[in-house]
Amino acid sequence: MDAKRNDLLTGFYEKMVLINTVESSLLNLFAEGLLRGTVHTCLGQEAIPTGVCAALEPGRDIVCSNHRGHGHFLAFGGEARPLIAEIMGDASGVCRGIGGSQHIQLGNFYSNGILGGMSPVATGMALAEKRKGSGGVVVQFLGDGALAEGVVSEAFNMAALWSLPILFAVESNGFAQSTPTALEHAGKLSARGAPYGIPITELDGNDVLAVHAAAQEAVGAARGAGGPQILFMNTYRLGPHSKGDDPRDPAEIARHAEQAPIPRARAGLDPEWCDTTDHRIAAEVAAIIQGIRSARIAAQ
């Protein structure tokens, strides 16, 4: 591996471990009763937020996220502490504890918990950026299940019709909550944007370098007046849909765990450095959570 590739991979590895550590900690906090409501983690899908957001220009580009958005937030430059505080309902959170896990906004980052609902909103943002001549590109993350929502098709149509600078980043993990893809989608799911003339790239969403390369190309095309783009990224969710039951076969999950983005990236890196990195990030996240807990206790 050349040096540049190695630099990229180490950076991505750190980001993916941060996302993974935050997500695992959130599940623990939920089990402890320190989180209310719900929490959707992207365990096993860390390569997509990491690779895609690394292709963006913070300050100029925009991310629209969904219910499974913590990874998008962290990968787009959001800090772990205000994110965790937000999800814990703490007033020091990024949205003062009012938004919670699914409703987060900071700078050019916007998320909402209505599946597919952000597709037309993101498309409108792309229209605005195009008209303002900002050169900004909008990325909308959406799951495979959300592709069944009508407004997503409406957004594909409008984005293509007006040649808008938007990337629809599909995280296809084979499930929507408990329902496997085969039970809810007819036809070829990865071809959904094709009738509108939107270029689609289907790829292995667990290969962070491949995701990054594809995102760079797609974002570049969108920025260069190439109109909307779709990345259809195949991945697998290793954690439960939200905080609870997982009806899937544990053997199936274990099989996929070997192919997850973090072990895949690790295979190309120095294992000792990886261990050190893992420990450092674990300690950092633990300290953040300890800090929020102590502040809470002190306030009581």
Add this chain to the structure above:
Amino acid sequence: MNAPLPASTTYAKSLNAALLEMMREDERIYFLGEDILDPYGGAFKISKGLSSAFPDRVITTPISEAGFTGLATGMALRGLRPIVEIMFGDFLAIAADQIINHMAKFVTMYGRDLEVPVVVRTPMGGGRGYGATHSQSLEKIFLGTPNLTVVAPSHAHDPGQLLRNAVALGRPVLFIEHKMLYPETLLASGGALMIEPLTDEPFPTMLMKNFSRGAADVLIVAYGGMSRLLAPLARQMAEEEINLAIALPALLSPMTVAPLLPLAAQCGRVLLVEEGTTGFDWGAEVAAQLYAATYKTLKAPIARLASRAEIIPTSTAGENAMLVGAADIESKILELLA
């Protein structure tokens, strides 16, 4: 904020002129909707001339009401000021998720106030034989939605000025226009009628009186297209020496009855009229608020009129029987005074 009305313009022309003016003054304003381009100029011709004057900022959309309503929200979040036309108010049902769960939520859902300057304009109401899915007054579904301002000018208002105020608000506004008002000449004081604003707000309540001496016998509170029935009725009743004070709020939600209280207390007889179907309606909220504030001075229970809770028939006879009409209002007034 509310300039005097230009003489004898129609409801439709007032809106059209305001749109042309606003788009000339403010480059952030975009106009979106179905079939809005010239020479057609929109199903009700409100956008006539707009696309010729501002070809880049008037965008004809696919038939995707949820899609282009969401689109407008995205544009508003990024600094533009879109005005959306929904061809028939009935189709708001399709855009409801985008209005309730996106547009209105973004205002405060993220723990601080975001500017979401979108105006969604749409014609509501029956009277033209369009039948069950093109004649409704569905605004009641949206009343009480946090962060959503619902405005419905009567033709005693200057609808164009109210539209300007809606765009200036910086928050989502649902702007309801009764389709039967479009060809009506805007009302001004004259003959038996005196019209004046009761409040000085961006979306004022107009007061229409059919008497110059003495006190009101009945206070009528109504909105939007009901002014078309009430103005002739008020003139007629002036001859019968029945004194009517007719309050026409333009702001349906959020709503306070505070400006109505002196009048309600003074006459003690109140009638609420709306065209939407009866039950869980605007009048229920107005009545509840009025009761709480004026029950000691009421001389009769607050009376309410709305249309029958049925689908709207296409036939003239069927539509007339189903929708609230001038005769229903007249007999309710007489009942209150009996």
